Amino acid sequence: MGSKTFLRIKDGTSLPGQLRGGVVAIGNFDGVHRGHQAVLERALEEAQRRTMPSLVLTFEPHPRSVFRPDHPVDRVTPAALKADIVRFMGFDAVVEQDFTRQFASRSAEDFVSGILVGQLGICHAVTGFDFHFGKDRQGDPAYLMAAGKKNGFGVTLVDAFRDEGAEVVSSSRIRDLLSRGAVAEAAGLLGYRYTVEATVTGGQQLGRTLGFPTANMALPPQTGLRHGIYAVRLRRQDGTLHDGVASFGRRPTVDPDGAPLLETFVFDFADDLYGETCRVSIFGFLRGERKFPSLDALVVQMKRDEAEARALLAGVQPLSAIDRHTAFDRD
Known part of the structure; x- marks a missing residue:
């Protein structure tokens, strides 16, 4: 998986000629979860059978965020991570169609x-059974299949993917x-550990004073992850991976009115991460946020959190090839 040249294209008009005429998986694919992977794998199989290029056509930003800008979608996968997973799966390119009200x-x-x-110039389209497109969602699967017959491309519709509980x-x-x-449980549906990406920013450096320096990352305001403490792995831009424990929330003991932050204490690590875009994969929820009576009491709990996170991470195994790619060492 993922060894050939891959293109991330912002507009279909800039598609290289050698990628025209391919098999295209169409959808939002937010999360690239196991259901999405079933659609994507079907497209890859079709492309291999036809010896044609394989592409993903998706939409940025998420259409729901365009129609309801006051309630933007909590993205499970940011665009860059989605593209990375698609690349790793073996596609030749992803076309991130600019989604506007005009479009x-x-x-x-x-x-x-x-x-x-x-x-x-597609030769075949693969999409989910409930895909709709066009103004007022005029286009449905039946429309797409009829359009395929008219325009000379095939269509494969993939049924809903159900988990082990049906x-x-x-x-x-x-x-x-x-x-x-x-x-x-979310990882079980994704097929890999939930992962976020952001640039490390400077903070109050209180963690350093307490002996727990953190890499601070501001996630999108609509991020719905529960506030609390998590066992995590942080991947740097150079690909190196580091275990840690992270707090996501408002820091009730020291800054209860501040904006939510993801603050990751990286184990056995002393390098400067400021300005670096990193990914954090979340393995386990340890506890909810609490306000402590003193900084000393907070430090005692942070040491317990560190020990619990180290123990949890010591026994984890990859859930899939994608999970190994995103959250484990790439041997």
Whole structure:
């Protein structure tokens, strides 16, 4: 997986000629969860069978955030991480179609003729059974199949993917689990550990004073992850991986009115991470946020959190090849 050249394209008009005529998986794919992976793997199989390029057509920003800018979607995977997973799975390119109100006003027919046929020249489309597109969601799976016959491309619809409890795997289910701190259950639906990405910023350096220096990352305001303490792994831009314990929330003991931050204490680590964009994979929820009566009491608890996180991380195993890629050493 993931060894060939991969392109991340912002507009289908800039698609290189050698990638036209490919098999295209279409969808938002927020989370790239096990249900999405079923669609994506089907597209890869189709591309391999036809010996044609494999592409993913997705939309940025998430359409719901465009229609409801006052309530932006809590993204399970930021665009860069989504692209990285798609690359690792073996696709040739991802086209991140700029989604605006103007784009949303295009008819289903225009989407097919302008994007799928005109820009991408697809030979086959693979999508979920409930995919809708075009103005007012005019285009449905039946429309897409009829359009394929008219324009000379095939269509594969992939049924809903159900977990071991026969429930449909969805991004909304995963968001709900994360909001309750149920990160292990969320990982079971994702097929890999929930991972966030942000730039490390400077803080008050109180953690350094207490003997627990942290890498501080401001996540998007709509992030719904439960506030609390987590066992994590941090991956640097150079690919190196480091275990740690992280607090996500408002720091009730020292700064109860501050904006939520992800503060990661990286074990056995002394380098400067300021300004570096890092990823943090979350393995386990340790406890909720608490206000302590003193800094000394906070330090005692932080030492317990460190010990618990070290123990938890010592026994973890990858859930999948994607999990190994995102949250484990890449041997």
